[in-house]
Amino acid sequence: MTIAKSESQFGNREKRRKEPRRHALKAGQIQIDKHSTIDCTVRNLTDGGACLEVVSPIGIPNTFVLSIPLDKFTHRCHVSWKNARKIGVSFS
Numbered sequence: 001m002t003i004a005k006s007e008s009q010f011g012n013r014e015k016r017r018k019e020p021r022r023h024a025l026k027a028g029q030i031q032i033d034k035h036s037t038i039d040c041t042v043r044n045l046t047d048g049g050a051c052l053e054v055v056s057p058i059g060i061p062n063t064f065v066l067s068i069p070l071d072k073f074t075h076r077c078h079v080s081w082k083n084a085r086k087i088g089v090s091f092s
Contacts, residue, residue, distance in 0.1 A: 010011075018044065019060065020046060020061075021045070021046055021051075022045050022046065023038050023043070024027075024042045024043060024044055024045050024050075024052040025041065025042075025055065026041070026042040026045070026068050026070060026071065027042075027068070027069070027070065028040045028041065028042045028052060028066055028067060028068045029038070029066070029067045029068075029069070030052070030054070030060060030064050030065075030066060031064060031065040031067055032060075032061060032064055032065070035069075038054065038059075038060060039054075040052040040053060040054045040066075041053040041054075042068060043068075045087070048082065048090055049077070049089050049090040049091055050066065050077070050088075050089050050090055050091075051084050051086055051087070051088050052066070052086065052087045052088075053085055054085060054086070054087060054091060055085070056084075056085075057082040057083075057084075057087055060079070060082075060087065061079075062075055062078060062079045063076070063077065063078050063079070063092070064076075065077065066089065075090065075091045075092075076092040077089035077090065077091060077092065078090050078092055080083075
């Protein structure tokens, strides 16, 4: 019974998303300025944003540039939400 409830809640959250997520597991960098970067793992991507996994969100500003070197991807980001190990960002 509990499993069905959580699956239903998950399904509702997916229906509310503006864009479908593409699961990813890519090395990324949060570029704070020209000389400071923080490593992250990109967990999923959409055309409008991403979910990033970090060691800690402490010290990460509300706006920064996300870089995924392997994909030659660079995009300006704004933090939408954060928790202890993950950050949701929207692309500017």
